[in-house]
Amino acid sequence: MLLHCEKILHQGEKRLGMQDEDFAATQNIEGTTVRLWFRKTELTVKAMYQPILDYLSKYIELTDTEAERFKSFLKHRKLRKRQYLLQAGDVSTFETFVAGGCLRSYSVEEDGTEHIVQFAIENWWIGDLYSFLSGAPATLNIDAIEDSDVFTIDKSDLERLYREIPKFERMFRILFQNAFVAYQQRILSKISQTAEEQYIEFIGKYASIEQRVPQHQIASYLGMSAETISRIRKQQSKH
């Protein structure tokens, strides 16, 4: 079963935007043999759920039926770079698990200044939790920094999940607990460290993000100017 098939081409035809990572397969669909092109990022449905199931297994053990039940609540979405997942003003009715790619949540001031609250790469959750819980309009925007694969789960489904399979209550308890520790640490860094110390800590902790995200967005996340980071880097390169 296919998640996605952009276009069917004649044998040997070079597909527009064909990349090394792409691959092809021949399949018989309703009596007709067709050749299908895939992106590695366009996974088969079975493979598609693997990342999130692997992730779950780090926290709880599910029976096959429980896993099926969980999957039935998920919606899969692909996001193009710069595409919104949530815009401030809308009510957030879902939470989001990032299976691939990179997203950010941020608030925008009246004068247009953006402040990035969170980055989310593979195996992170992201959302405007306040809006999700309270039903108030979101104050955060969420969009994709790269082309991304995400799963969303709706509030009512998550609540049903908590009731039907209490293990999920446990998993999210642990998740929020860990997030709480991380955020407390982030606050401590923010109130006690210089810009340089904060930046060094960031690249130490999130090297993978630092590689994928433009500097000015990291500056926005850390609450400093892009120029300051540039100067820190210059300073660092001397030693």
Add this chain to the structure above:
Amino acid sequence: MLLHCEKILHQGEKRLGMQDEDFAATQNIEGTTVRLWFRKTELTVKAMYQPILDYLSKYIELTDTEAERFKSFLKHRKLRKRQYLLQAGDVSTFETFVAGGCLRSYSVEEDGTEHIVQFAIENWWIGDLYSFLSGAPATLNIDAIEDSDVFTIDKSDLERLYREIPKFERMFRILFQNAFVAYQQRILSKISQTAEEQYIEFIGKYASIEQRVPQHQIASYLGMSAETISRIRKQQSKH
């Protein structure tokens, strides 16, 4: 049943440090009539648990047996002003619920500078969660800003509680979830607001804390100097 009785005095005798809030009662204990002085902060055992039970009822409904089970895991402690609940370097084996009074958690730099991570007044939890979860030595100190009443629960007991009564898993999921939202908001304030905006937001949100805690500690919590707060206040009073 009494939680605490400092001293038995003759009728009419003025007790040392007697305060308006204190009260007295006559009771027959083993055939002898004695007069007992109480502080309002020195509650009877039954009344003692009331705050934390009321608190629980906002999140979950417990049967009497479940409530008893929960209470059996709690240890009650009284703390004098400035008394440590936890010192950096020790492993934190417990989490703490504040029934009365006010505590703070903070880290201390090599040069002695303190950074307050959290205040906790009535109905707040406090602890070094990282040490609690990982078993690593605490990096935070926790002490009492006022004379305080707290309940502690040990890690093994909390885990047993999660297993025996899954409702507690739910409650702590909700608690950590709310804490996460609050901390995310605090980070956003920290990366987007001026010192003045941060201070005004703080007194708006935590008026009760602002009344009870010295200014320089609020400054430490907000990551600014005490002088800056003093100047903001002066500025404000002009309007």
Add this chain to the structure above:
DNA sequence: GCTTGTTCTTGACACAGGTCAAGATTCGTT
């Protein structure tokens, strides 16, 4: 009531980091 410690204020001064503007570099698209 006096003493001592703690908290809060005020002024002078310094500096980390912000802002603005202009180039340089890299990246994505046609």
Add this chain to the structure above:
DNA sequence: AACGAATCTTGACCTGTGTCAAGAACAAGC
């Protein structure tokens, strides 16, 4: 290959906030 857009760097300058030091106001304990 070549254009434009986005990113990153650099310099000049400015400002919010920190630091230090001294005094004032207040509170707590004997």
